[in-house]
Structure formats: structure tokens, C-alpha cells
Amino acid sequence: MSKHPWLTIGTDHPFGPHHLPYGSFAHGSGEPRLGVRIGDHVLDVEAAAAACHRDTRPYQGGNLDPLLAAGPQEWAQTREWLADLLGDEDRADVLAPHVHPVDDVVMHLPFTVADYVDFYASEHHASNVGRIFRPDSEPLTPNWKHLPIGYHGRSSTVVVSGTEITRPSGQRKAPTDETPTFGPSVKLDIEAELGFVVGGRTRLGEPVPVESARDHLFGVVLLNDWSARDLQAWEYVPLGPFLGKSFATTIAAWVTPMAALGPARVDLPTQDPQPMDYLRGEAAQGLDITYEVDWNGTVVSRPPYATMYWSPEQMIAHMTVNGATLSDGDLFGSGTVSGPEPATRGSFLELSWNGSEPVELEDGSSRTFLEDGDTVTFRATAPGEGGPLHLGECTGTICPAR
Amino acid sequence: MSKHPWLTIGTDHPFGPHHLPYGSFAHGSGEPRLGVRIGDHVLDVEAAAAACHRDTRPYQGGNLDPLLAAGPQEWAQTREWLADLLGDEDRADVLAPHVHPVDDVVMHLPFTVADYVDFYASEHHASNVGRIFRPDSEPLTPNWKHLPIGYHGRSSTVVVSGTEITRPSGQRKAPTDETPTFGPSVKLDIEAELGFVVGGRTRLGEPVPVESARDHLFGVVLLNDWSARDLQAWEYVPLGPFLGKSFATTIAAWVTPMAALGPARVDLPTQDPQPMDYLRGEAAQGLDITYEVDWNGTVVSRPPYATMYWSPEQMIAHMTVNGATLSDGDLFGSGTVSGPEPATRGSFLELSWNGSEPVELEDGSSRTFLEDGDTVTFRATAPGEGGPLHLGECTGTICPAR
Numbered sequence: 001m002s003k004h005p006w007l008t009i010g011t012d013h014p015f016g017p018h019h020l021p022y023g024s025f026a027h028g029s030g031e032p033r034l035g036v037r038i039g040d041h042v043l044d045v046e047a048a049a050a051a052c053h054r055d056t057r058p059y060q061g062g063n064l065d066p067l068l069a070a071g072p073q074e075w076a077q078t079r080e081w082l083a084d085l086l087g088d089e090d091r092a093d094v095l096a097p098h099v100h101p102v103d104d105v106v107m108h109l110p111f112t113v114a115d116y117v118d119f120y121a122s123e124h125h126a127s128n129v130g131r132i133f134r135p136d137s138e139p140l141t142p143n144w145k146h147l148p149i150g151y152h153g154r155s156s157t158v159v160v161s162g163t164e165i166t167r168p169s170g171q172r173k174a175p176t177d178e179t180p181t182f183g184p185s186v187k188l189d190i191e192a193e194l195g196f197v198v199g200g201r202t203r204l205g206e207p208v209p210v211e212s213a214r215d216h217l218f219g220v221v222l223l224n225d226w227s228a229r230d231l232q233a234w235e236y237v238p239l240g241p242f243l244g245k246s247f248a249t250t251i252a253a254w255v256t257p258m259a260a261l262g263p264a265r266v267d268l269p270t271q272d273p274q275p276m277d278y279l280r281g282e283a284a285q286g287l288d289i290t291y292e293v294d295w296n297g298t299v300v301s302r303p304p305y306a307t308m309y310w311s312p313e314q315m316i317a318h319m320t321v322n323g324a325t326l327s328d329g330d331l332f333g334s335g336t337v338s339g340p341e342p343a344t345r346g347s348f349l350e351l352s353w354n355g356s357e358p359v360e361l362e363d364g365s366s367r368t369f370l371e372d373g374d375t376v377t378f379r380a381t382a383p384g385e386g387g388p389l390h391l392g393e394c395t396g397t398i399c400p401a402r
Numbered sequence: 403m404s405k406h407p408w409l410t411i412g413t414d415h416p417f418g419p420h421h422l423p424y425g426s427f428a429h430g431s432g433e434p435r436l437g438v439r440i441g442d443h444v445l446d447v448e449a450a451a452a453a454c455h456r457d458t459r460p461y462q463g464g465n466l467d468p469l470l471a472a473g474p475q476e477w478a479q480t481r482e483w484l485a486d487l488l489g490d491e492d493r494a495d496v497l498a499p500h501v502h503p504v505d506d507v508v509m510h511l512p513f514t515v516a517d518y519v520d521f522y523a524s525e526h527h528a529s530n531v532g533r534i535f536r537p538d539s540e541p542l543t544p545n546w547k548h549l550p551i552g553y554h555g556r557s558s559t560v561v562v563s564g565t566e567i568t569r570p571s572g573q574r575k576a577p578t579d580e581t582p583t584f585g586p587s588v589k590l591d592i593e594a595e596l597g598f599v600v601g602g603r604t605r606l607g608e609p610v611p612v613e614s615a616r617d618h619l620f621g622v623v624l625l626n627d628w629s630a631r632d633l634q635a636w637e638y639v640p641l642g643p644f645l646g647k648s649f650a651t652t653i654a655a656w657v658t659p660m661a662a663l664g665p666a667r668v669d670l671p672t673q674d675p676q677p678m679d680y681l682r683g684e685a686a687q688g689l690d691i692t693y694e695v696d697w698n699g700t701v702v703s704r705p706p707y708a709t710m711y712w713s714p715e716q717m718i719a720h721m722t723v724n725g726a727t728l729s730d731g732d733l734f735g736s737g738t739v740s741g742p743e744p745a746t747r748g749s750f751l752e753l754s755w756n757g758s759e760p761v762e763l764e765d766g767s768s769r770t771f772l773e774d775g776d777t778v779t780f781r782a783t784a785p786g787e788g789g790p791l792h793l794g795e796c797t798g799t800i801c802p803a804r
Contacts, residue, residue, distance in 0.1 A: 115558050120641060134640075141639050146582050147573055151641040152554035152648070156517050156729045157606060166607040168724035171549055171678065180548050182678050204559060204650070205568040205804065231724065237543050238536075239522060239553040240642020246554070247724040248606070276573065276584050322570035322633065322649040323804075327558045402607065402725075 004092040006099065009039035011386030018385040020082055021254035021392060022219070024063040025105040032062035032108045037254055037392075038086050040102050045078075047098040048085065064111040064218075064255065068199030069328040072215045075199070079259055107253035110221070111197065113158045114327035116249070117319060118193075118225060118335060119150040121310040123269075125338035128350045133233060145273060148310035148318050150332070153225075154246035158331065161252050161394045165226055167372065167401040168247040172230035184401035185228035187355070188370040191336040192291050192303050192346035192378055195223035195251050196312050198330035205323040210281030213313035214258065216326055220287075222252040222378045222394035223333050229349055229369070251331070252378075254392025261389070264288045264382040266306050275314070278321050284311040287382065289391070291337060293346065294377040298362040303337035303346040305380075372400045406494040408501065411441035413788030420787040422484055423656035423794060424621070426465040427507040434464035434510045439656055439794075440488050442504050447480075449500040450487065466513040466620075466657060470601030471730040474617045477601070481661055509655035512623070513599060515560045516731035518651070519721060520595075520627060521552040523712040525671075527740035530752045535635060547675060550712035550720050552734070555627075556648035560733065563654050563796045567628055569774065569803040570649040574632035586803035587630035589757070590772040593738040594693050594705050594748035594780050597625035597653050598714050600732035607725040612683030615715035616660065618728055622689075624654040624780045624796035625735050631751055631771070653733070654780075656794025663791070666690045666784040668708050677716070680723050686713040689784065691793070693739060695748065696779040700764040705739035705748040707782075774802045 011018050015037050025035040025042050035042035046059040058070045058078065067078065085091060120126055123140070126149075130139035143149065167188055173180035199218045202208060208216060225245060232244025266288045274280070289305035315332060336346040345351045348369055351359050358366040370376070377395040381388045413420050417439050427437040427444050437444040448461040460472045460480065469480065487493060522528055525542070528551075532541035545551065569590055575582035601620045604610060610618060627647060634646025668690045676682070691707035717734060738748040747753045750771055753761050760768040772778070779797040783790045 115556055116554075130640075143573075143575075143582070143636055143639070146575075147637065149637065149641055149644075151644050152518075152556055154517055154554055154726055155557070156727045156732075159606070163606075166725050169609075170724050171545075173545075173548075179675075180545070180678075182680065204561065204565075207571075207804075228724070234545055235549060235551065236640070236642075237545070238532075238638070238642070239551055240638070240640070242551075242553050243720070243724040243726070246721075246726040273581075276582075278584065318645070319648075322572050322630070322645040323568050324556055324645070324648040325558045330558075402609075 004096060006038040006041055006086055007089060007092055013039050014388070014390030015039055016387060017083060017086060019256065019260050019389045020079060021256045022064055022110060023253045023255065024108040024110050026108060027100050027105050034059045034063055036082050037102065041099050042102055042105055043086065043095065044098040048095055051094050051098065052085065054081065063108065065329060068111060068218055069201070071200045075218060075257065076259065079257060107160055109158065109160045110253060110255050112329050113155040113331050114329035116153045116155040116158060117150050117332040118153045119148050119310065119315050119333060120335040121148055121308045121315070122335055122338045123309045124307065124340050125336040125346060125350065128338060128345065132349060132354045148315050150315065150319065151240045153249060157246055158249045158251060161250055161392070163250060163396060164399045165248050165396045166399045168228050168231065168243065169401050170228065170231040170243050171234055173234045180234060185230055186369070187229035188398065189227045189229050189348045190376050191225035191227055192293050193223040193225050193333040193336060194289065194305060195221040196332050197221060197255055198326050199328050200326065201328050202320065202326045204325050207323060208316050208320045208326065210279065210283050210313045210317045213316035214283060216316060217258050217312060219255040219257045220261070220391070221255050222380055222391050224250040224376065224378060224394050224396060225333055226250065250394055250396045252392035252394040256389065256391050260384060261287060261382055263384055268311055269307060269309060271309065278317055279314045281313065284313045286311055289380050289382040291346065292379045294379065295367065296361055296363065296374055300359050301343055301345055301351060303344050304339045305337050307339045308334060308337060370398050372398050374398050406498060408440040408443055408488055409491060409494055415441050416790070416792030417441055418789060419485060419488060421658065421662050421791045422481060423658045424466055424512060425655045425657065426510040426512050428510060429502050429507050436461045436465055438484050439504065443501050444504055444507055445488065445497060446500040450497055453496050453500065454487065456483070465510065467731060470513060470620055471603070473602045477620060477659065478661065481659060509562055511560065511562045512655060512657050514731050515557040515733050516729035518555045518557040518560060519552050519734040520555045520737060521550050521712065521717050521735060522737040523550055523710050523717065524737055524740045525711045526709065526742050527738040527748060527752065530740060530747065534751060534756045550717050552717065552721065553642045555651060559648055560651045560653060563652055563794065565652060565798060566801045567650050567798045568801045570630050570633065570645070571803050572630065572633040572645050573636055575636045582636060587632055588771070589631035590800065591629045591631050591750045592778050593627035593629055594695050595625040595627050595735040595738055596691065596707055597623040598734050599623060599657055600728050601730050602728065603730050604722065604728045606727050609725060610718050610722045610728065612681065612685050612715045612719045615718035616685060618718060619660050619714060621657040621659045622663070623657050624782055624793050626652040626778065626780060626796050626798060627735055628652065652796055652798045654794035654796040658791065658793050662786060663689060663784055665786055670713055671709060671711055673711065680719055681716045683715065686715045688713055691782050691784040693748065694781045696781065697769065698763055698765065698776055702761050703745055703747055703753060705746050706741045707739050709741045710736060710739060772800050774800050776800050
């Protein structure tokens with residue numbers, strides 16, 4: 001075995017040379033640095049660029065911000081350079097001082113979040129929520145199959161995996177209550193989503209068509225859209241979710257480049273009715289990513305991303321068709337990933353059917369919504385070149401309300 | 403008359419020494435600079451600080467960003483220093499090179515917008531919209547008098563007064579249409595709002611009570627929440643407005659400090675039912691600001707801000723009660739300001755009652771919603787020390803859809 005562990009990582013490793021996700025790490029008391037992960041190590045990208053006499057500007061500042069701004073050509077060149085570098089025995093001694101075990105570093109938010117949008121792209125999730133929240137209406141609203149429904153969320157409360165989540169307080173009112181009451185949420189929930197990381201700023205008034213959307217799709221992160229269902233149910237008519245969501249959104253520390261997900265591309269489910277022209281195009285594809293939702297050590301669900309109705313390219317085309325700009329660091333979530341089977345639902349609202357069907361955990365306890373001290377972790381795998389990729393974990397533990 | 407025009411500006415001038423709003427200006431081919439307005443001139447604040455041997459850091463970078471981050475003590479000290487400086491004959495020669503006529507400068511966005519939230523705090527507006535959009539239901543939703551309803555908007559499309567607004571395209575479907583159609587909005591509208599500019603970042607999980615809210619309220623700007631009503635009506639159920647709003651939001655170039663608005667503080671309208679504890683407090687007050695909505699030269703409405711049901715302090719307390727953070731540069735809109743009388747409505751949706759009652763303009767033409775080439779300008783006045791303040795104008799002209 002080489003004295004340089006990254007040289008011997010095969011494609012059977014979830015963070016093998018076919019993956020190379022990016023993150024922001026700090027070593028010891030140092031400032032955050034942009035890193036690329038190889039196996040169980042992280043390479044300091046700016047330091048490696050300096051050692052290779054390469055322009056360091058796209059890697060400065062400690063996170064992905066300048067690389068996102070640099071655009072798709074730079075993304076491809078950087079990935080090619082890193083893949084080459086990490087397989088090069090001759091340059092391994094030069095790199096060695098800039099490689100750290102992942103266990104020795106602390107991860108930070110991988111980029112500065114500009115606008116954050118959350119979509120609602122799973123037909124199964126939207127139907128389930130419709131049945132639960134609006135039992136007297138059709139499960140899907142009339143617009144659902146015509147456009148990818150989305151809304152803006154709070155950018156400043158997007159946090160990195162591992163950040164503790166304080167149970168939010170707020171107003172709620174059950175239909176049977178005469179007046180609303182105030183207190184800690186009693187229906188604290190998760191939403192297993194995929195987050196898309198955007199780069200390449202556009203100009204106001206210039207839509208991005210489906211065919212060009214990938215020029216702005218840098219990569220993906222697992223995303224947990226923590227949701228206080230009781231707060232949400234009371235507040236959301238008529239202007240949508242607000243405090244039921246804005247207390248925290250967790251994303252994984254590692255951003256998987258879209259370039260690593262080529263083998264995961266799949267056709268979308270049949271879209272019927274056919275979407276309008278601006279939402280059509282061959283570039284509109286799905287992703288074959290399978291989730292694990294782990295609740296205190298029990299995998300309670302395995303949502304399949306391939307069942308999502310709308311593609312990320314369609315979400316970008318829709319989001320910009322009115323002329324709205326994309327900014328470097330925009331983040332958009334897919335919406336909860338739920339498959340057709342109960343064991344593939346991506347929220348506890350659905351898994352426990354709004355609390356009426358408790359979920360059994362392996363420690364013998366049962367749950368409907370989150371209790372203080374509970375930990376939820378998302379993991380996910382996707383086909384990659386040579387072997388499956390494991391996307392970076394997305395985890396959080398619930399602290400009691402203040 | 404003094405050779406230094408700012409020395410002779412009285413409180414009868416809308417931008418007199420009792421006002422002192424801030425903006426970001428560029429002179430000639432120069433970079434944007436933080437400015438303070440006095441009469442029809444603007445003083446370069448960073449240059450003035452340097453000339454006075456004062457710490458320039460809160461005034462660097464060309465806009466309000468560092469001053470917002472510096473917090474309320476610095477806000478008060480800066481205002482005191484500037485008021486003193488601008489009245490000082492002995493230092494006028496030193497200042498003179500850093501003072502420019504406003505007609506000679508170009509204004510930029512006064513700060514970098516972090517999270518943008520839009521509230522819905524006018525009872526008259528919410529009731530009118532309810533009657534128009536949901537004629538079969540109660541005008542106000544059951545939650546409306548219990549909490550200030552709000553939702554997140556798109557930060558990256560907040561633009562400075564004077565920016566041309568391209569008519570957005572998107573999907574619409576009238577109730578009588580069988581399927582949705584695509585095209586330029588045919589119900590392009592305005593919303594006359596007040597925008598609140600926030601500084602003093604908070605920590606995740608720490609609510610800001612009503613009593614502390616003013617420590618985070620830096621100032622106000624006139625705000626036009628351009629709205630495509632046809633797009634909005636089709637998309638907004640169940641997750642709220644998205645593309646009907648996200649194409650553009652215009653704010654005035656001049657931020658009036660809260661400190662200048664002391665004389666404008668008034669009691670709120672009676673709140674019945676009494677709000678929950680976290681929304682109560684003596685600091686929750688209204689503002690006596692009267693708007694003019696000018697449509698192609700005709701003042702079509704005079705919305706009175708004093709009729710707003712919820713105060714900005716209550717909006718901050720609500721927005722953070724779930725632990726969500728405030729960031730330097732957060733912007734929140736009040737929601738459309740509409741009074742009880744038809745001639746005080748702050749949107750064309752209301753003024754034309756969804757197109758059924760055309761508005762007559764002085765040029766002999768009539769309007770329901772915005773036509774290409776139309777210009778809308780908001781002006782507003784508030785009582786100030788010694789004389790009324792005129793808030794900075796908020797204007798925009800409609801360009802045809804692409």
C-alpha cells in the first residue's frame with residue numbers, strides 16, 4: 001500500500017476518484033478552506049493549486065463561492081485537474097501536506113446561500129399532503145401538473161449537516177380549537193429533499209431555457225427541510241409556508257458535482273398532460289438517487305428520487321421564465337422525495353399519516369413526529385462511473401425549545 | 403446665501419437637516435460610494451469621515467452594508483456626527499470637494515439585500531384581495547388578526563428606483579378557461595408598500611421580542627412589489643406567490659433612518675382580538691406616512707400608512723419567534739398600504755376592482771392594469787422635526803415583454 005492513501009482509493013469507495021465532492025473544512029484552529037474529498041481524506045484545493053502553480057482565485061475564500069461564480073467551463077477544468085492530480089503518484093509528495101483525514105476537520109457551510117427556493121416536485125408527496133391537509137378537495141391542486149410549484153425560503157437559516165436544531169415555537173390552531181395557542185411545535189417533521197446548487201449569474205429579464213439549465217447546475221446536496229406542521233397548517237393560507245419552515249434547513253457538507261452524476265441520469269416519469277413548450281426539452285431528466293431516512297438508528301424509509309415528476313432543468317426554466325435572475329450560490333430544493341409505497345415516504349407527516357399511524361423504531365419505541373433528542377440522518381446512493389456514489393450525509397439532532 | 407448650499411437648507415426642505423437619508427451614489431465614472439443626502443446634494447460619507455479623521459470602516463464598500471452590520475449605537479453616532487458636520491460653517495470648506503449635486507450622480511441599490519420578506523399587514527388590502535380572489539369565502543382568512551402573515555420573496559430581483567421593469571411572461575388560467583395558457587402578463591400591477599431595512603445580525607434560535615425590535619430597524623424605503631396578478635392567481639395555491647412577484651421589486655434609492663421618523667410614530671389601530679403576548683408591547687407603533695401613487699402623471703391614490711394593522715416591531719417579533727435569524731441587510735415589506743376609501747387603495751387590482759372599474763388618468767386615457775410604457779412613481783411624506791420629510795421616490799417604467 002502506498003504511503004499516500006488517496007492513490008489507492010478505488011471506485012468501490014463511496015468517495016472514490018469518480019466522485020470528488022467539494023466542501024468547506026477547517027483544520028485545527030484554521031480558517032475554513034475549500035476542500036475536495038477523496039476517500040476518507042480532504043485535499044485543500046487552494047493550497048494544491050498554489051503548489052501546482054495554478055490560478056488560485058477560483059478556490060479562495062474558504063468555500064465554493066468563487067468557483068460557482070466562475071461558471072461551467074471552470075467547473076469542468078477544475079474537476080479534470082483534480083482527478084488527474086489525485087491519481088498522480090509523482091505529485092503525491094507535493095500534495096501530502098495539504099491532505100487531512102476527514103475525521104480531523106470541521107465542516108462548514110459549503111457556499112454562501114443566495115436565494116433559496118423550495119419546490120414540490122413529487123407527485124406522491126403532494127398527493128399525500130393534499131389528502132392530509134385538504135381532505136375535502138382533490139389531492140393535487142389544478143396547477144400541479146402544469147408547472148413545478150415552488151416558493152422562496154429563508155436563506156440565512158440554511159445550516160450545515162450536524163448543526164443542532166432547536167425546536168421552534170409558534171402559533172397553532174387545530175380545526176377543533178376555538179382560538180390559536182402558542183408553544184413549542186408538537187408536530188416537528190423532516191422533509192427528505194435534494195438540493196441543487198447554482199452558479200453562473202444571469203441578467204434580470206433573461207430566462208434560462210431547459211436546454212441551458214445545466215450550465216447553471218453545479219451540483220447537489222442532501223437537504224432536510226425541517227417543518228413544524230402545526231405552525232405551517234395555521235399560517236400557510238393564503239401566502240404559503242413561513243415560520244413553519246424558516247427556523248432551519250440542513251444541507252450536507254459535501255456538494256456532489258453534477259458531472260459525477262452522469263450515470264444517474266434517467267428519463268422522467270411520463271408527464272401527462274404534456275408540459276408547455278418552455279418546460280420541454282431533452283435536457284429535462286431525472287436522477288436515480290435512492291435515499292435512506294434514518295431515525296435514531298432505524299432506517300424508516302427509502303425514498304426514490306427517480307420517481308420525481310419535475311426535473312431540475314424544468315425547475316430552473318420555470319423559476320426564470322418571468323425574467324427572474326439566477327445568482328451564484330442560489331439553492332433550490334426538489335421538495336420532499338416520496339415514492340408510491342408507504343415505506344418510501346420522505347416525511348414523517350406521511351409516514352405516520354399525520355400522527356395516526358406510529359412508526360416503530362428498532363429500540364422498541366415508536367414515533368409520530370420528532371421528540372427532543374431525536375437524530376435524523378439522510379444517506380443516499382447513486383450510480384457512478386465504476387461504482388455507486390454515496391452522497392454526503394445530512395444529519396441533525398433536535399434540542400428542546402427555549 | 404452661503405457658497406455652501408447645504409448650510410442654508412431649512413427644515414422646510416424635504417431633505418433638510420432633520421432627514422439625512424442614506425444612499426449609494428456614483429459620480430462620473432467612479433465606483434459607488436455611501437452618501438447622505440442634504441437638500442439637493444449628496445455628501446460622500448466615507449470621504450467626509452476620512453477628512454474628519456474618523457474611522458471610515460462603517461462607511462466603506464460603497465453602500466450601507468458595513469453601517470447596517472455596525473449596529474444601533476453606531477447608527478446613532480453616525481447620524482449625530484453628520485447632523486453636526488453638515489451644520490458646521492467652519493468645516494464646510496473641507497467638505498466641499500465631497501459634496502455633489504444629486505442631479506450629477508447615479509444611484510445604486512443602497513444595500514445588499516439579504517433575506518427579503520413581504521408581509522400583508524393592511525386589513526383593507528387583505529379584505530379587498532380576499533373579496534376579489536376568494537369571493538365565496540370570508541374576506542380575511544381566520545389567521546389574519548392573530549399573526550402578521552408574511553412570506554419570503556426573491557432578494558436578487560430587488561432593484562433600485564428607476565430600473566426599467568420588463569413585463570413578465572408566465573402561465574395563467576382564468577376560472578373560465580379549460581387549460582392554462584402562456585404569455586406576457588395581462589394584469590401587471592403595483593403594490594405601494596413600505597420596506598424596512600434591518601441591521602444587527604442575530605443568532606439562530608434567539609427570538610427578538612417587540613421591545614428589542616427597534617435595535618434592528620435601521621430605516622425605511624418606499625417599495626413597489628410589482629405583481630403579475632394573472633400569474634399569481636394560477637400559481638399561488640397551495641404554497642403562495644412565486645413568479646407573480648419574483649421578476650422585480652423596486653425600492654427607493656434613499657433610506658430614511660428610523661431616527662428621523664420619531665415624530666411620525668402613532669398608535670396602531672385597535673387590535674381586536676388582543677394579539678398573543680409575544681406580539682404585544684409599547685414599542686409596537688404605527689407610522690404616519692401618507693403616500694401618493696402617481697400613474698403617468700396622475701395621482702390616482704393616497705394610501706395612509708397609519709391605517710396598517712400590524713407594526714414593524716410586531717413583524718420582527720413574529721418573523722423571529724421560531725428562532726429564525728435576522729441578518730444585516732434583511733429587507734421586509736409591509737404589504738400593500740390601502741386605506742378604507744377607494745381613493746386610498748395601494749394596488750391597481752383594488753383601484754380597478756380586478757379590471758372592472760377603469761381608472762381615469764388626466765391625459766384622458768383610462769387604465770385597469772399597467773400598459774407598456776406606463777410609469778408609476780410613489781412619493782410619501784411623514785411628519786419630521788420642524789417640517790415634513792419627503793421619503794425618496796420609488797419609480798419604474800414598464801418595458802414590453804421579450
